[in-house]
Amino acid sequence: MSAAIGAASATADERTKRAPWVLAAPALMLFFGVLVIPLAMTVMLSFHDWGQYKGIEPVFILKNWHEVATDPYYAEMFGRTFRIAALTTLITAVLGAPEAYILNRMSGRWKSFFLLVILGPLLISVVARTLGWALLFGGNNGLVNKLLMSLGLIGSPLPFMFTETGMVVALAHVMMPFMVLSVWAALQRLDPQIENAALSLGASPLTIIRRIVLPQIMPGVLSGAIIVFSLSASAFATPAIIGGRRLKVAATLAYDEFLNTLNWPLGAAVAVLLLVALVLIVVGSNALIERRYAEVFR
Amino acid sequence: MAHLELDRVSKQFAAQTVVDDFSLAVGKGEFVSFLGPSGCGKTTTLQMIAGFLDPSRGAIRLEGKDLTAVHPAKRGLGIVFQSYALFPHMTAAENVAFGLEMRRVPQAECRERVRATLAMVGLAGYEDRYPRRMSGGQQQRVALARALVIRPSVLLLDEPLSNLDAKLREGMQIELRQIQRTIGTTTILVTHDQNEAMSLSDRIVVMSQGRIEQIGTPQETYERPASAFVSQFLGKTNDFTATVDRTTASARLVAGSWSSPAPVGVTGPVTISIRPERIGFGDAGLAAKIVTRIFQGNHWLFQCESECGPAIVVRQNDGQPQPAEGEAVRLVWRSDDMSLRAGGVP
Numbered sequence: 001m002s003a004a005i006g007a008a009s010a011t012a013d014e015r016t017k018r019a020p021w022v023l024a025a026p027a028l029m030l031f032f033g034v035l036v037i038p039l040a041m042t043v044m045l046s047f048h049d050w051g052q053y054k055g056i057e058p059v060f061i062l063k064n065w066h067e068v069a070t071d072p073y074y075a076e077m078f079g080r081t082f083r084i085a086a087l088t089t090l091i092t093a094v095l096g097a098p099e100a101y102i103l104n105r106m107s108g109r110w111k112s113f114f115l116l117v118i119l120g121p122l123l124i125s126v127v128a129r130t131l132g133w134a135l136l137f138g139g140n141n142g143l144v145n146k147l148l149m150s151l152g153l154i155g156s157p158l159p160f161m162f163t164e165t166g167m168v169v170a171l172a173h174v175m176m177p178f179m180v181l182s183v184w185a186a187l188q189r190l191d192p193q194i195e196n197a198a199l200s201l202g203a204s205p206l207t208i209i210r211r212i213v214l215p216q217i218m219p220g221v222l223s224g225a226i227i228v229f230s231l232s233a234s235a236f237a238t239p240a241i242i243g244g245r246r247l248k249v250a251a252t253l254a255y256d257e258f259l260n261t262l263n264w265p266l267g268a269a270v271a272v273l274l275l276v277a278l279v280l281i282v283v284g285s286n287a288l289i290e291r292r293y294a295e296v297f298r
Numbered sequence: 299m300a301h302l303e304l305d306r307v308s309k310q311f312a313a314q315t316v317v318d319d320f321s322l323a324v325g326k327g328e329f330v331s332f333l334g335p336s337g338c339g340k341t342t343t344l345q346m347i348a349g350f351l352d353p354s355r356g357a358i359r360l361e362g363k364d365l366t367a368v369h370p371a372k373r374g375l376g377i378v379f380q381s382y383a384l385f386p387h388m389t390a391a392e393n394v395a396f397g398l399e400m401r402r403v404p405q406a407e408c409r410e411r412v413r414a415t416l417a418m419v420g421l422a423g424y425e426d427r428y429p430r431r432m433s434g435g436q437q438q439r440v441a442l443a444r445a446l447v448i449r450p451s452v453l454l455l456d457e458p459l460s461n462l463d464a465k466l467r468e469g470m471q472i473e474l475r476q477i478q479r480t481i482g483t484t485t486i487l488v489t490h491d492q493n494e495a496m497s498l499s500d501r502i503v504v505m506s507q508g509r510i511e512q513i514g515t516p517q518e519t520y521e522r523p524a525s526a527f528v529s530q531f532l533g534k535t536n537d538f539t540a541t542v543d544r545t546t547a548s549a550r551l552v553a554g555s556w557s558s559p560a561p562v563g564v565t566g567p568v569t570i571s572i573r574p575e576r577i578g579f580g581d582a583g584l585a586a587k588i589v590t591r592i593f594q595g596n597h598w599l600f601q602c603e604s605e606c607g608p609a610i611v612v613r614q615n616d617g618q619p620q621p622a623e624g625e626a627v628r629l630v631w632r633s634d635d636m637s638l639r640a641g642g643v644p
Contacts, residue, residue, distance in 0.1 A: 191381050192381075193383040194383045196348070196379070196383070197377065200348060200349075200375060200376070200377045202397060202448070203400050204371065211396075216385075
């Protein structure tokens with residue numbers, strides 16, 4: 001009798017133990033099928049050999065990694081990628097944080113209107129938005145360039161296409177909503193009376209922003225920066241359109257290796273290196289932020 | 299001369315009048331409470347004193363000088379907010395020191411004053427704690443210390459105790475009153491809790507729908523409520539309609555089978571208002587039947603159905619036998635214990 005009860009409860013225990021795995025199985029299978037396995041295959045691919053006439057050879061060699069590590073061409077490429085990402089992050093932070101603050105201080109109807117204005121670009125494809133920049137500044141036919149030249153303000157078109165400046169400007173435009181949203185979320189957590197509290201203690205508006213508001217929204221700015229940085233460093237469409245084939249970044253380089261040169265192993269090495277570098281940067285800075293603000297914001 | 303004076307202050311938001319014709323003179327060192335239900339304009343009035351809102355009409359004067367012309371940062375008032383509004387990225391000591399830093403108080407003096415103020419509110423040793431690591435009561439003390447350390451001319455408290463649990467609130471009330479007595483800062487408290495207003499204040503301003511209903515000491519407002527609203531809001535009360543009977547030699551006030559000599563000058567139907575604890579059971583008086591009897595430890599609560607409508611009676615538990623449910627009783631009270639208002643019970 002008691003043994004039967006024991007057996008029954010044992011199977012019940014077993015079942016409750018299995019349940020989470022069974023329930024999570026579909027998601028886990030999808031995760032493994034579309035992310036882990038292809039990623040592992042890409043890593044393997046980066047160790048394979050490739051030749052113009054022989055194609056891909058499934059062997060284990062360090063040729064691609066050696067090339068990526070020693071050829072200054074790749075160093076320049078990754079340098080440019082992270083330089084552009086860093087500048088984009090800086091610009092979005094400097095413009096986006098005040099933008100979010102102003103947005104947060106607006107009253108009801110204006111707030112929702114301008115929130116839509118800020119988020120609106122997210123509804124439009126990155127390609128369309130970037131092509132917009134190309135239409136405005138693209139060489140002699142760019143709208144802004146034409147206007148400025150016909151007004152006699154500039155003699156030759158402003159260099160925008162195929163420049164790093166152009167890429168940074170276009171990327172900052174594309175990434176701005178992520179920064180604004182991130183800072184805005186941090187502002188929502190602010191006590192609505194906190195600025196009045198500082199005011200009543202004799203603080204000037206500038207002091208309130210510098211000493212009270214900014215330190216509290218800093219985690220929001222930093223997490224926004226992580227999002228913008230990683231998205232900018234791995235961005236493909238904007239650098240491809242503005243930079244073209246002349247000014248490559250890591251993502252466009254990997255694309256060209258895969259589809260133009262058909263050197264898949266080399267492209268895989270570039271892609272894996274970009275991934276590893278980004279993961280290290282994001283995880284590292286996230287850990288730093290967590291440690292810095294844990295005491296205050298837990 | 300009044301220390302803080304509000305002279306016919308009004309505040310309108312669009313077409314809505316939130317505070318209407320508010321006049322009050324607060325003496326130096328006085329503790330005044332604005333008491334009323336939510337939406338009565340008490341917090342708006344406080345915010346106008348603080349300078350976060352500008353009055354639509356009227357003047358606010360501090361020691362005879364117009365306060366509305368002074369920027370909120372320069373008013374030198376100490377404010378404790380309902381949410382405390384502590385700076386979460388600063389320690390307790392840094393929070394308290396903030397106001398002194400803004401005033402460019404020398405560092406040594408600043409450190410000493412922060413230490414002394416935190417000790418005064420019972421937080422010695424908590425200097426380096428962050429607000430998130432403190433309990434609600436401790437956060438509230440930091441907020442109080444932060445407001446007091448700048449030696450404000452007026453201390454404004456916006457429902458400071460409403461986020462604390464009942465037991466802690468009682469303790470903080472006593473402490474708040476002691477601190478206020480010790481340092482003698484003129485204090486204005488906004489609250490919707492009548493017990494809090496009564497136990498803390500020198501005077502209570504009872505407000506309803508933007509208007510002042512009554513200004514008086516806690517006893518005055520409780521014993522002699524100026525309006526039906528005040529008597530209902532400050533504790534429980536019994537209202538009966540009484541008529542004046544002039545057929546006898548001397549006019550008598552009559553409510554059901556209860557009557558007493560009518561005060562001079564009373565005419566027409568009046569409302570008589572008696573606190574439940576002032577009603578006793580006697581041989582002659584208002585006839586009533588006890589509906590429910592509830593034992594509450596130190597007192598008994600009786601709900602009765604009288605000739606003039608429902609009545610509540612509170613009797614001390616003094617060991618004497620009390621009437622049972624369903625028993626017929628007569629309700630009696632001294633004429634000193636009732637207040638009269640013109641017009642019957644609506």
